[in-house]
Amino acid sequence: MRNIILICALCLSGQLLNAQLLPGSKATDFTMVGVQDTMEYRLYDFLDQGKYVILDFFATWCQPCWDYHKEHHLNALNYSNGPESVINNTRILGIELDGNTTKDELYGIGPTTHGNWVAGSDYPIGDLDKALADKLNYLYDIAYFPTVYIVCPDRTVREIGQLDSLALRQLLATSPECSPKLLHDGALEKISGNLVSCDGSVDFQVSIQNNGFEPIKSFELAILNGQNIISKKSFTDNILTFDTTKQNLIISGNIGSNTLDSVSLSLIVPNDTTHVNDIVKFPIKVYPESSAIDLPYIENFETYTSFGQTNIGYADVKSIDIMDFIDGVNGEFKVTGRNGTKTKALIIRPYYAYVSTETTNIIKNVNTFTNDKYLQFDFDYASSQVLGNQDKLEIVYSTDCGKTWVPVWSKQGSNLATVPQSFADFYPNAASKWRHTTLDMTAAKNYKNLWLGVKFYTDYGNHAFIDNISLTSTNIVSIAELDNVNEYTINTLPTGECKIQWQTPYTGKISISSIAGNVMNVLNVHSQSEIFLDTSFLPSGMYLITFINNDKFIKSSKIVISN
Numbered sequence: 001m002r003n004i005i006l007i008c009a010l011c012l013s014g015q016l017l018n019a020q021l022l023p024g025s026k027a028t029d030f031t032m033v034g035v036q037d038t039m040e041y042r043l044y045d046f047l048d049q050g051k052y053v054i055l056d057f058f059a060t061w062c063q064p065c066w067d068y069h070k071e072h073h074l075n076a077l078n079y080s081n082g083p084e085s086v087i088n089n090t091r092i093l094g095i096e097l098d099g100n101t102t103k104d105e106l107y108g109i110g111p112t113t114h115g116n117w118v119a120g121s122d123y124p125i126g127d128l129d130k131a132l133a134d135k136l137n138y139l140y141d142i143a144y145f146p147t148v149y150i151v152c153p154d155r156t157v158r159e160i161g162q163l164d165s166l167a168l169r170q171l172l173a174t175s176p177e178c179s180p181k182l183l184h185d186g187a188l189e190k191i192s193g194n195l196v197s198c199d200g201s202v203d204f205q206v207s208i209q210n211n212g213f214e215p216i217k218s219f220e221l222a223i224l225n226g227q228n229i230i231s232k233k234s235f236t237d238n239i240l241t242f243d244t245t246k247q248n249l250i251i252s253g254n255i256g257s258n259t260l261d262s263v264s265l266s267l268i269v270p271n272d273t274t275h276v277n278d279i280v281k282f283p284i285k286v287y288p289e290s291s292a293i294d295l296p297y298i299e300n301f302e303t304y305t306s307f308g309q310t311n312i313g314y315a316d317v318k319s320i321d322i323m324d325f326i327d328g329v330n331g332e333f334k335v336t337g338r339n340g341t342k343t344k345a346l347i348i349r350p351y352y353a354y355v356s357t358e359t360t361n362i363i364k365n366v367n368t369f370t371n372d373k374y375l376q377f378d379f380d381y382a383s384s385q386v387l388g389n390q391d392k393l394e395i396v397y398s399t400d401c402g403k404t405w406v407p408v409w410s411k412q413g414s415n416l417a418t419v420p421q422s423f424a425d426f427y428p429n430a431a432s433k434w435r436h437t438t439l440d441m442t443a444a445k446n447y448k449n450l451w452l453g454v455k456f457y458t459d460y461g462n463h464a465f466i467d468n469i470s471l472t473s474t475n476i477v478s479i480a481e482l483d484n485v486n487e488y489t490i491n492t493l494p495t496g497e498c499k500i501q502w503q504t505p506y507t508g509k510i511s512i513s514s515i516a517g518n519v520m521n522v523l524n525v526h527s528q529s530e531i532f533l534d535t536s537f538l539p540s541g542m543y544l545i546t547f548i549n550n551d552k553f554i555k556s557s558k559i560v561i562s563n
Helices: 043-048 063-070 073-081 130-139 165-172
Strands: 031-033 040-042 052-058 090-096 125-127 147-151 156-159 186-192 202-210 216-225 228-239 244-251 260-268 279-286 297-299 323-327 344-348 358-367 374-383 392-398 406-412 435-440 450-457 464-474 488-492 497-514 519-534 541-549 552-561
Touching (some): 043 052, 052 073, 186 260, 186 279, 202 216, 202 228, 344 450, 374 392, 435 488
Parallel strands (some): 052 090
Antiparallel strands (some): 052 147, 147 156, 202 244, 216 228, 216 260, 323 344, 344 464, 358 450, 374 435, 374 464, 392 450, 488 497
């Protein structure tokens, strides 16, 4: 998660994201190698000696981490309470927890570091391999950087935050108060499964972790709609500390054709006194054929406030935390659409993903039976790349109620970006930051219940946006974009011209024609990335802008001219 754009001190709170270890949880053991001396440092060795251990989890690209590091509060604590002090009751471990970070970046060399973290540090700093970094990220529930824990000799852990040197010395001047042990603490760690259905049957896979000191020998899982239990099942097991168990739950035919916006999954563990990690809420969306909307389907998202509305819904649990609507009119961030006015759009926040995996979001279900020859899908999108992240966006469809998905469009990394790389959170605040794409969806024609989705593969990069979707039938062929013509923008100007811009130089012809196919004007293009097409002589109406290369029609888009 090497994102300078991440607000490091902000907890990535959500339905399924980590939320830091609860006070009294058991600290997991690990061994790290110090960068300064290449010696091994094992957590439990220090605890067995009766020492208190401060764990400073940070990332080299995290600005708040660097700010805290530069204040040298941990150095001061090491001087007053460390191995060379009279008190000698504390050990400090600095742990860089981005498994992709190199040792050079700890020494201030490279594009994703704020400086030399090793110079002047009197306590060990570890550069972990990716496997150990990922393990500690998970077992210590790291939701933001920096995360600072104190671990007591009895293995209990609690977060103390970024205390200054005086507060740290006061904390450890005498035997600090350790949190009472959480003897019984089961946690819902990961949930996977679809949140959409045609018949009301939904399957879930649940991962449960024991964060307590005692084994979990039995538990219950219940699915509720509000206060009403839909499904409940009891389990016997022997889950040791830090171990997990995976279970399947099935809601079969109990929902019917209803959409449930207040579904919750509840874990019940005997004697569990901590319930903050026992409940996860999510919506379930049912798409029967009877709810399918006839063509054309046009949606600009302006009236949506949640994914439980009408034909907009999450397709799987993983999408809950990273997909939302952002309001460019009343929201904190002002988003301008491709037409130059404030808009509401679907926002995808890849660094909110709790796992680096694909996430699908349903955006409609439609009856695509039509007498027209072709089916096309139009949408606007905007995206910014950061630090070479390879986030990937796909448009997919399903004709079998989400069992299988067929990709029809895909872009990744720099090819997905519509603006230059940015270290700041990206929000499209100008029409020029959007791209419009038309896809040939004829293969999905004549189905009673077509599902269309946005699938996102996160590499923890910058924001992406989708707006103004439409699925329409036509008798004019709509060709998907080819490599020699990238996304383009078309703007009609007060001068009576049509300005067409695209990303990479193109050689060929660009024409404007009537919907019936009568060519009105043609311009030859030689390695250009924009042209001005005269439209002042044309009557008001709908026309086609067409790219032609070697006399082959390769791409077209509809425009409306008002003269």
